[in-house]
Amino acid sequence: MGNRFPTGGKRVTIGDVAALAGVSKGTVSKFLGDGDYYIAEETRARIAAAVAELDFQPNAIAQGLVRRRTQTVGVIVASIANPVYPEMIAGIQAVLEERGFTLIIGSSEGRPEREAGIVRSMRQRQVDGIVMASVTMRDGEVAALVGDGLDVVLASRNLARGDLVDAVVVDNVAGARAAVEHLAGHGHTRIAHVAGPQDVVPFTQRRQAYCDAVSDAGLDADPDLVTVAEASTLEAGADAVRRLLALPEPPTAVFVGSDGMAIGALEHCARAGVVVPRDLAVVGFDNIWVGRMPGISLTTVDSHARDVGTRAAHRLLSRIEARWEGRSSPPPRPAAAETTVLPAELVVRGTCGCASDVPLRALAPSS
Known part of the structure; x- marks a missing residue:
């Protein structure tokens, strides 16, 4: 039949x-x-x-309306073009797919109004929670999202107040100090710093750790050696290093707040005839795949992007399950916010002046 x-x-x-x-x-x-x-x-x-x-x-949407859950999670990153974020997203996706969740991705491009629009759109689609790797929103705005019943976990970002929302970050302080101390170990005394936008907490932490390390080591603390980029992009990194090299007494080494900016710095050096590391030693922060390529061999601090994404996804799912299990409507947030800090690791390659790559070295966490 x-x-x-x-x-x-x-x-x-x-x-x-x-x-x-x-x-x-x-x-x-x-x-x-x-x-x-x-x-x-x-x-x-x-x-x-x-x-x-x-x-x-x-019909997943109809089922979600009935259950008041949609099995979807939003992920907001600062820029999908930044190689650190695809690695982080891969970690998030692996966890979510295993638990039957679908991922919705938004890229804020570092613009507060765009980030706010993405959050609104995700809430209209009734996502069960959001992993935010781009936070231009103020502490109070993020706290309001949590207070309104939305589970939020920050990935590679944290707020000035650590008790508002869960976060998974790398130890920015220990990582930045290690970068400066490594360059000082090569005999450099005029070590510059290219800082990322200062409305992003990890960049402010890296800048302060640089200043503290310079002071503790008795290095040249010339304020002109610190330049703040408006964005953590290749172009911003190139422009920052151009300004540093134009100083009457230019630095002999630079710690750059992100690998994206560090690659831009290397590109400028290549165009300007500045030989790295002979004329300028460079250390970045993130350990993106581009920096691992032969011919670039960027010394950097590993931000453990994939591991951060994995842990953030697990944390968000535990929040979602605790909030919804056995209930048809969300109860109050079940527990106090937690910040998970992963240890920093210095990846020594060629741009710092070392002859060859060496295995990762775990660093003691900052106090």
């Missing part, structure tokens, strides 16, 4: 499944949902067979 429910050119509905299984649409809906409903095993088997025969694909 032919299939009385042809699927070609016609969308299969829950009514089709119910008719083939010989049950009500309500029973099929309960079978497809995640509620604790009793359905006889023989009935379950008939419904499952009908779903398979018809290749029925449940």
